[in-house]
Structures are given as C-alpha cells and as structure tokens.
Amino acid sequence: MIKSGKDIIFASKLIREGKLVAFPTETVYGLGANGLDAKAVVGIFEAKQRPSFDPLILHIASADTLDTVFKKPINPLIYKLADKYWPGPLTIVSVKNKQIPDIVTAGLPTVAVRMPNHPMALKLIRQAGVPVAAPSANLFGRLSPTKAAHVRDQLRTIDYLLEGGQTNIGIESTIVAVADNRIEILRPGAITVSQLKIDFPDVEVVSSSTEKHIQAPGQLKSHYSPRKPFYLFDQLPDNLPDYAALLLFKPYEIPATAKSKVFLLSTNGDLLEGASKVFSVLHDLEADDSVEQIYAVKVNEEGVGAAIMDRLRKAAYRFTGATDEGEIEV
Incomplete structure (x- = not known):
C-alpha cells in the first residue's frame, strides 16, 4: 500500500533521494522522479510497465531554469511560448542539455519540458531543486488518472502520493516542437492550433504529420485505454x-x-x-x-x-x- 498525504516537503525529499512520487497537475496526475538521476527514472518505467522507447516530460518550476534542460543557445520563440502559456498545459520539445540522461528522452537528442499550473506541483519541483521527470501516474496504456484514487488503483509500488483533489483540465498537455520560427503540434491538448495562431500570428504553426518514429510522449497509436472494450x-x-x-x-x-x-x-x-x-x-x-x-x-x-x-x-x-x-x- 502506498503512502499518501499532502506533505510536499517530505515528497520533495523523496524525489532528491531517487524515489517515486505521484503528484497532481492541472492536466492529470504525474509520476515523478529526479529527472537528472537515470536510476530513479528507470524506476518510473518499471512502476508503469512503460516501454523504454517512449520518452518522458521534464517538469520545471521556472522558465529561468530552461538552460538546465535545453541546449544553448535556446530559440527565443521558446521563451515567448513560456512567457505566454507557463505555468500551463503546454510542453515544449527542443534539443536537450547534455546533463539530461538518455533514459528520459528514449535516446532522442531532444527533450520535452513543461511548467505545470498547479500549486502542489510547483512547490514540489521547487523544493526538490531538480527537474522532475513525470509521465502520467498510471500503468502504461491505461486510462490517465485525474484523481488520487485512480493512482492508488493502478500503482502499488511507488513511494508516495501527493493528494491534490481532481485535476481541472483532465487531458494531457499540448506538446509542440520548436525550430526557427515554426511550431509543430506533436500532441494536441487544451492549447489548440487556432489559439497558437492567434497568439503568434507571425509564426508558422502546423499539425504534425504521421511520423515513422516517436518524437514525444503520447504519440503511440494505442494509449489511454479502458480495460473494457x-x-x-x-x-x-x-x-x-x-x-x-x-x-x-x-x-x-x-x-x-x-x-x-x-x-x-x-x-x-x-x-x-x-x-x-x-x-x-x-x-x-x-x-x-x-x-x-x-x-x-x-x-x-x-x-x-x-x-x-x-x-x-x-x-x-x-x-x-x-x-x-x-x-x-x-
């Protein structure tokens, strides 16, 4: 039986020690580990029964720390997106900083990063002092969790569950890749193509075509499934x-x-x-x-x-x- 409660200080200590902590965001509950600790991140894949070819999202608490996760020089458009939508349900993909373990990115040269819009999540990340790698806190391929009870029903081997009520958006973040003056939607979410075009009229915004390989989380054909037909x-x-x-x-x-x-x-x-x-x-x-x-x-x-x-x-x-x-x- 996993321990659960609202002790963010205790949860952040567990993150620093390489343990697994489930926590609420505005989208769904995430399963977090120290994103700079490859061994800790392996624990995420084991707990979720997630294949290692499916990359993870790194969660940060401030755009000021982008240079710790993305390779310099960072595209100015990334900062503009962060200023407009963070904290919020937008994940940005760009070339990773060399300190990010390959297990986080499934060996890809790029990493997905976002700043969640939930007070418990932001405090956890700040207290932990590291970027937190966190996919959704469910068994691989199963329904995403929007309540703490959903996490308890699926994950029995994690170290702690931060309880924060029901999430308010309920579907995972929009994921975009940024290159030059172009935004490509890799996974749709609450921040839509039309919204991006309105907010960034001078930027090319395109929806991703069918890819031969995975570029970001949530691109597998089968995902988010109930156990019933x-x-x-x-x-x-x-x-x-x-x-x-x-x-x-x-x-x-x-x-x-x-x-x-x-x-x-x-x-x-x-x-x-x-x-x-x-x-x-x-x-x-x-x-x-x-x-x-x-x-x-x-x-x-x-x-x-x-x-x-x-x-x-x-x-x-x-x-x-x-x-x-x-x-x-x-």
Whole structure:
C-alpha cells in the first residue's frame, strides 16, 4: 500500500533521494522522479510497465531554469511560448542539455519540458531543486488518472502520493516542437492550433504529420485505454444494448429503444468541460460491473475537439485497429 498525504516537503525529499512520487497537475496526475538521476527514472518505467522507447516530460518550476534542460543557445520563440502559456498545459520539445540522461528522452537528442499550473506541483519541483521527470501516474496504456484514487488503483509500488483533489483540465498537455520560427503540434491538448495562431500570428504553426518514429510522449497509436472494450460512433446509433455505456459530449435526442447508460459530459456542448470529465467517467465505468462495453460519439475535430479525438482514437485502438474504417459503425 502506498503512502499518501499532502506533505510536499517530505515528497520533495523523496524525489532528491531517487524515489517515486505521484503528484497532481492541472492536466492529470504525474509520476515523478529526479529527472537528472537515470536510476530513479528507470524506476518510473518499471512502476508503469512503460516501454523504454517512449520518452518522458521534464517538469520545471521556472522558465529561468530552461538552460538546465535545453541546449544553448535556446530559440527565443521558446521563451515567448513560456512567457505566454507557463505555468500551463503546454510542453515544449527542443534539443536537450547534455546533463539530461538518455533514459528520459528514449535516446532522442531532444527533450520535452513543461511548467505545470498547479500549486502542489510547483512547490514540489521547487523544493526538490531538480527537474522532475513525470509521465502520467498510471500503468502504461491505461486510462490517465485525474484523481488520487485512480493512482492508488493502478500503482502499488511507488513511494508516495501527493493528494491534490481532481485535476481541472483532465487531458494531457499540448506538446509542440520548436525550430526557427515554426511550431509543430506533436500532441494536441487544451492549447489548440487556432489559439497558437492567434497568439503568434507571425509564426508558422502546423499539425504534425504521421511520423515513422516517436518524437514525444503520447504519440503511440494505442494509449489511454479502458480495460473494457471501447468503440467510437460517427453519430448516435439507433440501438444501444443494456450492457453498455454511452459517452456524449453534447445533448442528443436519445432513441426510445436505447437501453445503455448514457453519460452527458456537458449539457451545452462545452468541449473543455467534456475533456475535463472524460477520463474520470471512464475510470468509473471500468469499475461498474453492469457495463461490459463503452461507446462514445465522435466530436468535431476543431479546437480542443482535436485533443479529445486524439485520446478517444488511441483508447479505442486496441479494440478496433483505430482506423476510421475499423471503428464501430452500427
């Protein structure tokens, strides 16, 4: 049984000693270790059963420490992004400082870095005095944790769990790669392509094409999956069985023949609200013995809708093959 509480000083001491600490951020709970200690970082991979080819994110508490994680000279655009969005749900990828262990970056020459917007996370990082390597605090490929209870359910071998309530964004950070005057979206999140284009009109902003290799966390085809079969619908189906649950991101007129449990994630179609709830609801449905399968109706891939569909497709991949043709249509 892992120890849990709100003792940030104790948790930061554990980080310095090479131990593993789960902690809340504004996106999801992370599983942290000293990002400069290769042996400690190996512990993250072991606890999560995560493959070593999947890189991690380093968390810092101040943009003033960017030169400890990125190689100099640092692109001025990185500082502009940090000034605009940090602390917040944006992860920046650039060439790493040589002190960053290869295990953190899966051998890549670049490293992913962000500053979380959560008081417990920021205090933990400051007290630890090191960048904290932290993927989501769940078993590899499983649902991301948005509550401390989700961490306790999945990770039994870590050293400490900082309890900080439910996360308010509920999906992982946007990840961008920066080169010259160009921003490439490697993983969509709450900070959207359209928002970046508005805030940086003189910068080229592009969405990542399908890559032959992993450049950043969260780029695997199968990820964020519930233990029960999960399928996507293009539109609301006419027939819904009594052994299933249906997730909706906006109100629909439910057919009279529907017998599934229906979960409306936003009464007015607010996708940010829906995103903040989706992982938590999926965790609840995993534990519901009356639910054998889970369905969701797709959303428009604009704004945060792109991030939602990224997570839903990866959650469905191991059940359907994740191509649009392979997704369930009934």
